Structure formats: structure tokens, C-alpha cells
Amino acid sequence: MRELRYHPGLRLGESIQVNKLGRLKRNLNRCPLRTNVCLITLARNGRDLLDIYPSRYLGQRFYDDRLPLIVGIAGDHEEAVGLAVKMLEECMRVRGDCRLREFFSTFASVPGAERGGET
DSSP states (O other), rough: OOOOOOEEEEOTTTTSOGGGGHHHHHHHHOGGGGGEEOOOEEESSSSSSSEEEEEEEEGGGGGGSOOOOEEEESSSHHHHHHEEEEEEEHHHHHHHOOOHHHHHHHHSTTTTTTGOOOO
16 A cells, blocks of 8 residues: 655645544545545646645556655645645745745744644
């Protein structure tokens, strides 16, 4: 069974319940086609900062051996975009630039990170 990778400082959208996060992660691992959330990952290419896509995409064979590092989970696309903006703002505040890959490699967990960087 494949095991998805989550960043230690995983950010969550407002609609994601922290007390149900364990069950959500199990469902994403077992059957992503039945889970209706949006995932925020570090971009696969060198030009973009983040990728946002429905969790159902993980059901495609392409992802069997290319599991992304998940840095955020949101209830829908609109919430995911808002969460991505908060991540960028946090990166700008902490680092002074928009290098999210370096930000996530340096800052494993920032206070308030579980709710999109709000303190």
C-alpha cells in the first residue's frame, strides 16, 4: 500500500477539522477517489511555486510512483487558493522572498501553521 508524504508543518484550510485529520489521511491513502478535498503540493516543475489539484487525481496510475509532498489540504479549490496565498505571505514575512521550497525545507513547523499560518 502506498503511503502519502505530508510536510511536518502541514497547513489546513478552515473547513478541514483537525480532529478528523487522521481519518482523512487514511482515506486519502486507501481510496483517494472517494475523498473530496484539494491538495496543495510543491510544484513539480521549476517555474511554479505550488500545485493545487483535487485529491481524486491521486487515483491515477501516474501518481503510483510519483507521490507528491503535500504541504496543505483544503476543502475546495477556492479555499486552497486562499491557503496558498497565506503560505506565500508567511514565506515573505519569515524569509523576505517567495522561495517556498526552501521555506518548507527550513521551517518544518511554524506556530499556527496547522491553520494556514494564522496566529
